[in-house]
Amino acid sequence: MSNESDAASEPSDDEVVRTAAEAAEGIVFKHYDQSTVTDLDVTVTFEEGVLDVDVYLNAPADADPDREAVAQEAVETAGEAVDELFEE
Numbered sequence: 001m002s003n004e005s006d007a008a009s010e011p012s013d014d015e016v017v018r019t020a021a022e023a024a025e026g027i028v029f030k031h032y033d034q035s036t037v038t039d040l041d042v043t044v045t046f047e048e049g050v051l052d053v054d055v056y057l058n059a060p061a062d063a064d065p066d067r068e069a070v071a072q073e074a075v076e077t078a079g080e081a082v083d084e085l086f087e088e
Helices: 013-031 067-087
Strands: 039-047 050-058
Touching: 013 039, 013 050, 013 067, 039 067, 050 067
Parallel strands: none
Antiparallel strands: 039 050
16 A cells, blocks of 8 residues: 555656666766667666666676676666655
8 A cells, every 4th residue: 555645746657767767877877988888778667656677787897886786776776766756
């Protein structure tokens, strides 16, 4: 059961997905130059109030910071951005 009673003021599913994807991509490109990233796939779904974010990042193995750490930060930041969207 949701605590939010005013569904009309909640963001659309499309807005949630777009916000999460943009936030995740922003973190990746905050850490790496675009030319360094050879492949980036951000998959976001938002169904029945559940946000799912997957980030696949292919950057050089010796990249600093670590690719896995950046991908994890991107996922976490996407979730935080969506949380903020619902607080507005």
